[in-house]
Amino acid sequence: MNETTSRSAKAHWIWPSTADGHADLDSAKHHPVFANFRTTINLAKVPESFTVTVCADARYKLIVNGEVIQTGPAKTCRTIRCYDEIDLSDHLRQGCNIIAVIVLHYPADQPGNYSIASTSTPGLWMSSPILNTDSSWKSVIEPSRQIISENAFYAPLQIMESYTPIDLDDDWTTSINSAADQWRDSYEYSRDNLADILLPESLHPRSIPFMKNEKCEFQDADLLKQTIPAHSAKEVTLNAGELMTGFLRITVARGKGAKLNILESEGYVKYAPENPKSFEDQPVKGDRTDSVNGTLAGFTDRYTVAGFGTKETPEVFEPFWFRTFRYVRLHITTGDQPLDLLSCTYRICEYPLQVSTTVDIDNDLLSDIQNMSLRTLRRCMHETYEDCPFYEQLQYIMDTRSEILYTYSVSADDKLARQAIEAFMDSQQPDGLLNSCSPSNTLNIIPGYSIYFIATLFDHMMYFDDKDLLKRSLPTIKRILNFFNRNCRSDGLIDVIGGIDAPNPRWSFIDWTPEWKQTRGVPPAINQGPLTMESLLAVMGYQYAAQICDHLGESSTAKQYRVQAARLQKAINCLCRNDEGMYTDGPDCSDVSQHCQVFAILTHTISSEEGRSNLSKTLDDTQHYAQCSIAMTYYLFRALEMTGLYDRTTELWKPWEDMLANHLTTSAEDNLSQRSDCHAWGSVALYELPSAILGVRPAEPGYRSAIIDPHPAGMLHARGTVATPLGQISVSWSRESLNNRPIITAKGPEKIKLIIREN
The missing domain is CATH 2.60.120.260 (Galactose-binding domain-like)
Structure with a gap:
């Protein structure tokens, strides 16, 4: 001592x-x-x-x-x-x-x-x-006490344990x-x-901040307490009621040598391959609560009981890292001693997000999706933003840009966003591109993701206007755009800068859409030449960077970026449109996706009228045009908003409606493989309700002024308060019929000038 x-x-x-x-x-x-x-x-x-x-x-x-x-x-x-x-x-x-x-x-x-x-x-x-x-x-x-590798195709976490004390x-x-x-x-x-x-x-x-740390019990905790005789086996399934992230804590007495296999699962599946051989070997999912026809799929911790515990001072097993679970199944095999199973609880582990935005609408489905989306965002916020807590727990740039916007919309908290920005800047490679995720011990370059980093900085400028952060980030922005400038072809388009995952050193991932499944989220046009989407993303990067440079007083650099954007737009319009005026996925192919139409609208590469026509075609003919998946819904909704088609979002909430019907409590990763049941790029409702339906968003850097521009989307009324860095903005609007314009009332802090747009 x-x-x-x-x-x-x-x-x-x-x-x-x-x-x-x-x-x-x-x-x-x-x-x-x-x-x-x-x-x-x-x-x-x-x-x-x-x-x-x-x-x-x-x-x-x-x-x-x-x-x-x-x-x-x-x-x-x-x-x-x-x-x-x-x-x-x-x-x-x-x-x-x-x-x-x-x-x-x-x-x-x-x-x-x-x-x-x-x-x-x-x-x-x-x-x-x-x-x-x-x-x-x-x-x-x-x-x-050893780490058990999860399946390499699913989860590079290296957190599951086999433990004999x-x-x-x-x-x-x-x-x-x-x-x-x-x-x-x-x-x-x-x-x-x-x-x-x-x-x-x-x-x-x-x-x-430190993570939230709150003790919780499973719904059926009372059923857990029991004595399991020597030389016998017992299985107990516990239900958390919703998908959670937390530290499991199991207490036992006696039972020396008993084996505990602890399965953590997102939910029941129809079928789960025993030994997946590739990323495509995913469980087949349906009703996540169907315990009669389904089976639990997940990862397993193994613990051998030491046997020194008593009911007064029990033996405790708590895995080192937090686990993601909705269900936990304990499979217990005893040895020469009976085992007293005393408790299985958990401590919630998640970022302490303080939500102050509230939105009330006359749409029960959207309200349910809003609740599911907030739960999803919370479960994907820990010490970093995460793609999915069950499988990878990696902070990808595109995913994080969306998650940061959702965070701003509900809490005006930028602490985790600043962490992400610093991590992404640190990952910059000698050629100027950023690693697709950071922090990360492996190299995984997705060229377009570096553009989403510039978008993330633009968003932070509009909400918080930290000029010191912007100035420190500007060299990173310049190196990114220099990469795209160096890889510009003589005809003005961005050249082939990636491929279909490994062994190409760069992965030209765009979206998880069924038509691109065989090419791992990359438009098949990559097999014939450059991708239109990568040129459109470069345009978006130049445009965001120009606005950042203007704000920092670097007018000559801003002018240069606008010239480069215009040159790219001219090449795209000349080389990447078919006879119907639709943007093709590449200059040398005839494939047309919704994605190119969306980003042509977002970058003003096409007029609003033509963009509206093109986007309507992709919405009306979902079989002929590759559709934006859950990951791209935020961008699709912005294009609908810009072309006066926002009312059509009502038909696009179907994937989330299906999730609720299958009793998910968080948003799935996609509606293709549905690998993960919790992926926060699907929390788009957290942005749509306050920022589009209520219509509150920053009009100037630092939220010095705010636009109030509601998009009713088939509703008669809405009201709520929206968090901003300068205080709450309260908005309510109503209309007598769907054909009427909404009557808007709004109130905010004196520091914010409110600009009300009567649609």
Whole structure:
């Protein structure tokens, strides 16, 4: 037991040691490893404040007197490591306190969790006036706690566990006189042996709030408590009631040697392939609650019970990383002892999003979709924005641009958006393009995604107008557009800059639409030459960049970008339109998709009248034209708005209506494979209701003025309040019939000039 008076005043990075006193690094070079750290601290009196600064390579879970206090550090890019400041005072007690930390480290030079960066010097660092990591901390690597790889075609998370606890007779996180006190002293790194980003002076403060941490129970928790006899098997299925992200916590007593297989599932499926051989081997889905005709598909944790638990002080298993689940199935096989299954609960883990926008409409379906969309966004916001929490948990640029807009619409919170912008800038490659997702340990370049980054900066300018951020981002924008400029053909179009996924070094992904399934989301026109969509995206990038440059006073650069955009538009109109005036997917093919018509409208490459005609054709003939999927709905709706066709959105909510009919509680990834049941690019209703139907959006940078321009879309009335960085804007409108114009009333903060457009 260590007295506070004997502690070093300086914290050291530490790691478990070998018998000869060196850092135990061999086991961490090739496989993910879990390391346990423990110390004790005696307090004559609990202080009012006891703040510690904590960091780890790569992740830590801090436990005080058996209670999980915090996990971290926040995800960052490979060149930055953050620290956390945590006040422990509410969790300490008079007398002896056990401070325990579990650290998970992934090999630095091998794929682990794609969004978690590691160095070659794994470790733990904690600093405070009286509690510092040093060699006196006891530590050990748990050889029987291992990461199980999920199916490589589905999920690169590397978070599932197979865990047989260290052979102890007690809980090392709670017992004062524990056998863990016999672990070796920790190894202290010297500064010369540390990775540069881990040096204390190189660490960065956490830029986002800690995740929401709230204990919850499953709907049928009372059915769980039971004793399972020796040499028997039992299966228990628990229902959270909706798709959740959280830390599972299972408590048991007795049952030494019992095996727990813990399946986490998004829902019931009609059929699930046992050994998927490709990305196409997806479960066949229907009613997600059909337990009679369906089966649960998902990923499984495995835990072997140590047997030291009692009903008063139970044995606890909590996976290190949060899990995504709607259903959890426990399959239990006992050995020589009966097992007392005491509880299975979870702690919600998600970004603490404070929603202040409210919208009331006379459309029950849209209201239900709005609720589902908010739930989806919450489940896809953690330390980064995520595509889907069940499979990848990666922050893709296109997905994130949409999710950020949805966040602005409901909360005016930009903290996670700023994190994303910084991460994307850090991922820029020598050729100027950004990695399609960041933070990420793998290279995956989708050329068009760099344009969505410029759009993300434009959005932030309109909502928040942080000129310092824009100025720091401008070199990144210029390098992106220089790439497109260098890859411009002599006829004015953007050349072939990608292909159909691997082995091409760049993936020209556009959208998950059925007609492009065989080419992995890339228009088949890529087989004949350049894509019209990549030229249209470049136009959009030049246009957004020009407005940003104008705002920053770089008028000559803005003029240059407008000239380049106009040159591209001329080439597109000359080379990529058929005899009917429709935009083809490439200059050398006859395929026509809805996507090209949409982006021609968004970039003003076509007149509003012609755009309206082209877009109407794609809406009226869904069999002949590739349609925008869920991922592209935001852009489709903007084109409908710009061409006076917004009323047609009422027919386009059908995919979400089908989701509700199949009892999804979050928006599916797409209506093609439906790989994930939770993907926040489908939360488009969070933008449509406040920004289009109520009609509130910024008209000037920093929301100095706001346009109030409602689009009733078949409704008679709507009202609500919309969050902005400068305060709430209240709007209500009504009309006597569908043929009448709405009568609008609006009120907002004095700092915002309201511009009301009477349609």
